[in-house]
Amino acid sequence: MAPRIKIVEDEEKIARVLQLELEYEGYEVSIDYDGLHAWENIQEETFDLYILDVMLPGLSGMELLRRIRREKQTEPVLMLTARDATVDKVTGLDQGADDYMTKPFDMEELLARIRVLLRRGGAAAGQEEALTFGALTLNVPRREAFRGEDLLDLTPREFDLLHCFLEHPNHVLSREQLLDQVWGFAYAGETNVVDVYVRYLRQKMDKPYEAAYIRTVRGVGYVLKEPVS
Structure with a gap:
């Protein structure tokens, strides 16, 4: 069709x-x-x-x-x-x-x-309805994100960014890769928009909890990893 x-x-x-x-x-x-x-x-x-x-x-x-x-x-x-x-x-x-x-x-x-x-x-x-990694769960069709039982109040762009991380757990993603996958290949702005939105996402997903999932890889980008206990 x-x-x-x-x-x-x-x-x-x-x-x-x-x-x-x-x-x-x-x-x-x-x-x-x-x-x-x-x-x-x-x-x-x-x-x-x-x-x-x-x-x-x-x-x-x-x-x-x-x-x-x-x-x-x-x-x-x-x-x-x-x-x-x-x-x-x-x-x-x-x-x-x-x-x-x-x-x-x-x-x-x-x-x-x-x-x-x-x-x-x-x-x-064609994706599964839910993506999970540790305590994180993404209901893709409903565009809902959870940490444990807590519903995260994410903007559409923050949701897309987390979605990208959950599709590539434990893989270091450069700012250019994140721009291409989340903002689209035609985005003509500065790559620091990635840093801004990662900060927004951390404020909602990591900061209220004892352990952080998103880690900075200096000079490269970011990676989603299980928190160290």
């Missing part, structure tokens, strides 16, 4: 070009031109990937993204913005977007990013 892609774009010419290109590539495409109508359809249908414009009538692309993630939907989301504004990109990534592109964009690059996101989404769908 062809992957289903939802496009939410209020510029009809752009939406139509995207539809024609994606259908030519073999995808099934559904278009909405405003956020409110899109949200109604998203609640009634299932899609494999979302392409959301940031500036939309009714509901903004950011609000749509928040609602999608609030409903525990984990399908990839690619944001489109007409402004090359760092704040839009950072906000979108923090809310759980998987990638972004600035208009005008190169169609071949967009198609390449869609292929990458769909591969990642397919891999995530």
Whole structure:
């Protein structure tokens, strides 16, 4: 079955070009031109990937993204913005977007990013429901993280970061590897964003407890290891 892609774009010419290109590539495409109508359809249908414009009538692309993630939907989301504004990109990534592109964009690059996101989404769908390591448990479909019996209050980005660590326990991960797997290959910011989010994650996952799981490997990156008793 062809992957289903939802496009939410209020510029009809752009939406139509995207539809024609994606259908030519073999995808099934559904278009909405405003956020409110899109949200109604998203609640009634299932899609494999979302392409959301940031500036939309009714509901903004950011609000749509928040609602999608609030409903525990984990399908990839690619944001489109007409402004090359760092704040839009950072906000979108923090809310759980998987990638972004600035208009005008190169169609071949967009198609390449869609292929990458769909591969990642397919891999995530095939994962076990729960990942465990020591006292840590991740319920992937519900996007819930636990340390012992305690539910950890994680942001979407913190959850994705912990997910990455739990997929590679006892393996040292460089900042570049974490950027690629958690923020996406197209992220153009500084690698110190990894340090910032590792600190956020430690504050919630390690600091309230006697032993820490995440350890720093100086000059390289981080590793998830069983705490030393």
